[in-house]
Amino acid sequence: xxxxxxxxxxxxxxxxxxxxxxxxxxxxxxxxxxxxxxxxxxxxxxxxxxxxxxxxxxxxxxxxxxxxxxxxxxxxxxxxxxxxxxxxxxxxxxxxxxxxxxxxxxxxxxxxxxxxxxxxxxxxxxxxxxxxxxxxxxxxxxxxxxxxxxxxxxxxxxxxxxxxxxxxxxxxxxxxxxxxxxxxxxxxxxxxxxxxxxxxxxxxxxxxxxxxxxxxxxxxxxxxxxxxxxxxxxxxxxxxxxxxxxxxxxxxxxxxxxxxxxxxxxxxxxxxxxxxxxxxxxxxxxxxxxxxxxxxxxxxxxxxxxxxxxxxxxxxxxxxxxxx
Amino acid sequence: xxxxxxxxxxxxxxxxxxxxxxxxxxxxxxxxxxxxxxxxxxxxxxxxxxxxxxxxxxxxxxxxxxxxxxxxxxxxxxxxxxxxxxxxxxxxxxxxxxxxxxxxxxxxxxxxxxxxxxxxxxxxxxxxxxxxxxxxxxxxxxxxxxxxxxxxxxxxxxxxxxxxxxxxxxxxxxxxxxxxxxxxxxxxxxxxxxxxxxxxxxxxxxxxxxxxxxxxxxxxxxxxxxxxxxxxxxxxxxxxxxxxxxxxxxxxxxxxxxxxxxxxxxxxxxxxxxxxxxxxxxxxxxxxxxxxxxxxxxxxxxxxxxxxxxxxxxxxxxxxxxxx
Numbered sequence: 001x002x003x004x005x006x007x008x009x010x011x012x013x014x015x016x017x018x019x020x021x022x023x024x025x026x027x028x029x030x031x032x033x034x035x036x037x038x039x040x041x042x043x044x045x046x047x048x049x050x051x052x053x054x055x056x057x058x059x060x061x062x063x064x065x066x067x068x069x070x071x072x073x074x075x076x077x078x079x080x081x082x083x084x085x086x087x088x089x090x091x092x093x094x095x096x097x098x099x100x101x102x103x104x105x106x107x108x109x110x111x112x113x114x115x116x117x118x119x120x121x122x123x124x125x126x127x128x129x130x131x132x133x134x135x136x137x138x139x140x141x142x143x144x145x146x147x148x149x150x151x152x153x154x155x156x157x158x159x160x161x162x163x164x165x166x167x168x169x170x171x172x173x174x175x176x177x178x179x180x181x182x183x184x185x186x187x188x189x190x191x192x193x194x195x196x197x198x199x200x201x202x203x204x205x206x207x208x209x210x211x212x213x214x215x216x217x218x219x220x221x222x223x224x225x226x227x228x229x230x231x232x233x234x235x236x237x238x239x240x241x242x243x244x245x246x247x248x249x250x251x252x253x254x255x256x257x258x259x260x261x262x263x264x265x266x267x268x269x270x271x272x273x274x275x276x277x278x279x280x281x282x283x284x285x286x287x288x289x290x291x292x293x294x295x296x297x298x299x300x301x302x303x304x305x306x307x308x309x310x311x312x313x314x315x316x317x318x319x320x321x322x323x324x
Numbered sequence: 325x326x327x328x329x330x331x332x333x334x335x336x337x338x339x340x341x342x343x344x345x346x347x348x349x350x351x352x353x354x355x356x357x358x359x360x361x362x363x364x365x366x367x368x369x370x371x372x373x374x375x376x377x378x379x380x381x382x383x384x385x386x387x388x389x390x391x392x393x394x395x396x397x398x399x400x401x402x403x404x405x406x407x408x409x410x411x412x413x414x415x416x417x418x419x420x421x422x423x424x425x426x427x428x429x430x431x432x433x434x435x436x437x438x439x440x441x442x443x444x445x446x447x448x449x450x451x452x453x454x455x456x457x458x459x460x461x462x463x464x465x466x467x468x469x470x471x472x473x474x475x476x477x478x479x480x481x482x483x484x485x486x487x488x489x490x491x492x493x494x495x496x497x498x499x500x501x502x503x504x505x506x507x508x509x510x511x512x513x514x515x516x517x518x519x520x521x522x523x524x525x526x527x528x529x530x531x532x533x534x535x536x537x538x539x540x541x542x543x544x545x546x547x548x549x550x551x552x553x554x555x556x557x558x559x560x561x562x563x564x565x566x567x568x569x570x571x572x573x574x575x576x577x578x579x580x581x582x583x584x585x586x587x588x589x590x591x592x593x594x595x596x597x598x599x600x601x602x603x604x605x606x607x608x609x610x611x612x613x614x615x616x617x618x619x620x621x622x623x624x625x626x627x628x629x630x631x632x633x634x635x636x637x638x639x640x641x642x643x644x645x646x647x648x
Contacts, residue, residue, distance in 0.1 A: 028466060
């Protein structure tokens with residue numbers, strides 16, 4: 001019997017809730033507890049567990065790796081919030097905002113160490129490879145974050161460079177989680193490569209959708225839109241628009257976010273008017289569908305039965321908020 | 325034939341110089357190269373290698389662990405310099421000063437990941453235990469740094485609390501390095517415990533000497549003294565003095581560093597006058613000697629021959645700048 005995705009998530013939360021964090025020094029450890037109980041969607045550990053299960057692995061045996069991936073993900077948020085000067089995270093003050101930069105730096109460091117410490121509890125014969133995989137994944141996430149910061153200072157970012165950046169910043173953790181799950185379940189090397197491709201494409205679709213929703217909003221009521229536009233951030237829509245725009249349009253795209261004579265609403269409207277005239281929302285939707293379909297297509301090539309592929313397809317659909 | 329301490333250091337530098345760091349993204353990786361080539365004394369990897377050799381281990385087999393410990397140490401300096409707002413490190417601008425906080429945070433994160441990635445190359449059968457040991461050591465260092473920052477805001481720090489803090493902040497990396505070296509060389513559990521005690525006591529002696537030299541200077545010409553006094557930092561001399569001082573003396577110890585009416589020279593003179601009247605320099609010297617002798621005493625109890633203990637004793641003497 002396979003666990004359903006909901007059951008697997010419950011198993012994970014149950015396992016995670018048993019983890020003990022030292023009480024002292026309080027300023028080192030309480031931000032970790034705050035961060036880990038902040039209501040994340042647990043996407044990465046769930047993907048790891050579902051992948052391991054798909055290849056016949058035992059959920060409880062791979063649980064430490066799932067925890068390690070989630071702790072690492074939350075660590076990146078702690079440090080990203082300092083670098084991005086972000087006050088809020090999941091509807092609550094960020095650790096950076098609540099405790100300050102020094103606490104966020106050091107607690108984050110401790111979280112990364114905790115991630116590796118937890119990882120060391122997996123099956124010993126797999127540990128050398130998995131520590132190496134985990135570290136490569138983690139480095140790639142750092143590279144993505146650095147490129148993202150580099151892009152803020154660049155006038156022009158190519159679409160190819162942008163895709164490469166989000167492949168590192170967003171996809172790497174998903175593909176790392178999925179491949180670690182596959183390796184822990186003794187999947188064949190071909191399948192490991194395929195599952196990597198699946199999670200990479202899915203991660204790209206997910207990030208592009210995030211970019212699109214930021215500018216064009218969600219079906220959910222009350223979702224604040226336009227944050228990326230107001231911050232002058234590089235997004236898929238922005239880099240596409242810049243590559244297609246006329247010189248006057250480029251000027252609008254470049255300068256609007258820092259134009260003090262405009263209200264926030266006017267800024268968003270102005271940039272979206274350029275996006276609309278260039279059709280970049282439509283292009284982004286096409287990219288999202290392309291990446292999503294590719295991800296599902298890769299699943300069909302795995303050397304496992306359809307019943308074992310289905311939970312991964314369901315994970316992908318849920319992630320994207322799609323019925324099919 | 326055993327390598328001499330100098331030969332071992334050369335071996336390490338040779339191994340380290342072969343490490344390849346990616347070129348891009350430049351702002352992620354060039355601070356790592358800058359930090360690693362900044363001329364550290366390589367104390368921790370040397371201790372790891374000498375300990376492994378003492379127990380019959382092969383230097384080349386444990387080299388990845390030695391590199392991991394050194395990379396981790398340099399990572400802590402990168403992040404500490406942000407938290408301590410330190411402009412200089414080893415006579416050069418700190419990474420924080422040269423590239424800014426964001427680069428120092430992210431490059432530091434990448435360094436810690438690189439440390440674990442390197443560590444994963446050691447003998448696979450030892451990896452689970454060593455990753456766990458390494459992580460416990462690393463967490464202890466973070467705890468020490470947090471206590472150190474906590475102490476800055478405390479009016480009164482007990483001598484016991486201070487010793488515990490430096491045991492975490494300074495000794496833990498030395499004792500971690502030494503015990504990892506011992507475990508990799510298949511030392512017996514008794515010997516692992518003894519070598520832990522040796523490195524812990526040595527680390528305490530080293531830190532107390534650092535505290536003493538900051539207030540009373542070094543035989544080396546040109547060593548700037550009084551930095552801890554001017555920053556109002558907790559040191560062994562300060563916590564001892566606070567525990568022994570009269571109320572008027574306490575007031576001097578508490579307020580002098582922030583007294584804007586005094587020159588730096590006057591501040592140092594005033595605090596040292598209290599230290600002198602209480603004899604805390606002498607007490608610190610006694611503590612240093614006590615810890616150092618304890619460390620050497622533990623070496624004599626190791627279940628290995630005198631020729632194998634001698635390089636460790638030499639390491640200890642060199643660290644403390646002592647002939648015997």
